[in-house]
Amino acid sequence: MTSKTTPSGEAVATWLAHAGPSPRDYHGFVNPPVVHASTVIFDNLEAYQTRSQRYVYGLMATPTTDALTDTVTELEGAAGTVLTGSGLEAVTVALMSCVSAGDHLLVVDNVYGPTRRFCDKTLSRFGVEVSYFDSGVGSAIVDQFRPNTRAVFLEAPGSLTFEMQDIPAIVEAARPRGILVAIDNTWATPLYYRPLDHGVDLSIQAATKYFGGHSDLLLGTVAANEAALPMLQETRQNLGVNAAPDDVFMTLRGMRTLPLRLARHYESGLTVARWLVSRPEVKRVLHPALESDPGHAIWKRDFTGACGLFALILQPGSQAQLSAFVDGLSYFGLGASWGGFESLVTCPDPRSMRTATPWAEDGALVRLHIGLEEPADLIADLEEGLKRWKAAG
Numbered sequence: 001m002t003s004k005t006t007p008s009g010e011a012v013a014t015w016l017a018h019a020g021p022s023p024r025d026y027h028g029f030v031n032p033p034v035v036h037a038s039t040v041i042f043d044n045l046e047a048y049q050t051r052s053q054r055y056v057y058g059l060m061a062t063p064t065t066d067a068l069t070d071t072v073t074e075l076e077g078a079a080g081t082v083l084t085g086s087g088l089e090a091v092t093v094a095l096m097s098c099v100s101a102g103d104h105l106l107v108v109d110n111v112y113g114p115t116r117r118f119c120d121k122t123l124s125r126f127g128v129e130v131s132y133f134d135s136g137v138g139s140a141i142v143d144q145f146r147p148n149t150r151a152v153f154l155e156a157p158g159s160l161t162f163e164m165q166d167i168p169a170i171v172e173a174a175r176p177r178g179i180l181v182a183i184d185n186t187w188a189t190p191l192y193y194r195p196l197d198h199g200v201d202l203s204i205q206a207a208t209k210y211f212g213g214h215s216d217l218l219l220g221t222v223a224a225n226e227a228a229l230p231m232l233q234e235t236r237q238n239l240g241v242n243a244a245p246d247d248v249f250m251t252l253r254g255m256r257t258l259p260l261r262l263a264r265h266y267e268s269g270l271t272v273a274r275w276l277v278s279r280p281e282v283k284r285v286l287h288p289a290l291e292s293d294p295g296h297a298i299w300k301r302d303f304t305g306a307c308g309l310f311a312l313i314l315q316p317g318s319q320a321q322l323s324a325f326v327d328g329l330s331y332f333g334l335g336a337s338w339g340g341f342e343s344l345v346t347c348p349d350p351r352s353m354r355t356a357t358p359w360a361e362d363g364a365l366v367r368l369h370i371g372l373e374e375p376a377d378l379i380a381d382l383e384e385g386l387k388r389w390k391a392a393g
């Protein structure tokens with residue numbers, strides 16, 4: 001892993017340890033205060049009429065939200081950031097800021113399921129045309145552009161099936177045509193890929209995952225460049241989107257240890273992935289940092305690291321075998337979400353979530369989140385699971 005630095009040259013770990021307001025602004029307390037607020041009192045009528053105070057209403061900003069917003073803005077190299085109540089809301093606010101009735105939106109086929117549902121069930125009700133493209137499209141995305149194409153939505157790698165996308169090629173095709181590019185960058189986080197440095201307009205983070213890092217909050221962030229920021233801020237405001245103060249505080253708290261945690265997730269994830277590659281029960285491991293992965297060259301060119309989330313495809317087998325594998329695992333909780341300190345397993349079926357390119361694998365997909373446990377313990381747990389899988393066949 002290359003050592004990441006901020007534009008000012010400071011190491012990210014050093015910078016994150018001191019990001020946010022100065023303790024001097026709050027009587028020396030290291031952390032910013034958690035402001036729970038709706039009403040803000042104005043000094044006088046003139047201040048009220050001109051909105052000349054820094055803070056005017058809890059929904060707009062508080063010292064707590066400012067601390068996180070400013071931190072994410074700098075981490076992403078953005079013009080500004082909005083906070084949302086969940087990662088999904090970050091996606092929906094970002095999309096609603098990009099497209100209007102009559103516009104066409106292009107979405108990568110491997111996108112997070114709830115994002116797809118929002119596009120198909122909600123955006124479509126507001127007169128937005130949505131179509132999906134194969135993750136391997138690259139510069140041939142121009143063939144998918146229509147006269148009314150307004151935005152392209154990416155997720156690299158896809159958080160179920162881990163296909164990379166050639167982001168620079170897509171940006172290069174979209175930019176001259178005035179088409180906005182937004183990306184759900186939850187997998188890499190801005191530590192391992194900074195989308196706005198590469199011409200992407202909006203960078204989304206389900207802060208619920210690694211920013212928070214402890215499976216105890218819901219929050220989203222959208223960072224935007226100068227061009228996309230005004231509409232993003234206006235959309236958030238008009239929708240009345242709010243991020244809860246305690247979750248904002250906890251997210252900033254989680255981010256202090258983000259470089260440390262991510263480095264461990266990256267290393268342990270690869271250790272477990274490499275072990276799985278060697279197992280005969282496993283047909284394929286989907287992890288772009290593996291040399292054998294079809295997305296490896298792009299990952300290596302564009303990203304500086306990987307998180308702890310990847311998937312494997314078992315050899316074709318029965319449902320009973322899959323249950324025997326999953327149900328007996330000790331350290332892998334069976335549950336949605338990821339990015340916390342603990343390992344997780346899920347068995348999503350991508351077949352129902354594809355429209356551009358059918359999902360062709362015949363073995364079951366098992367998605368793993370490798371947490372902060374000792375990798376040898378996780379491997380032993382998985383080894384027992386694969387034995388159970390085989391015995392049930």
Ligand SMILES: *Cc1c(COP(=O)(O)O)cnc(C)c1O
Pocket residue numbers: 086087088089091112155159184186187206207208209218219220337338
């Ligand atoms: C989890 C996730 C989201 C949604 O985040 P929530 O906070 O759970 O709403 C969005 N995108 C990706 C890639 C995710 O994994």
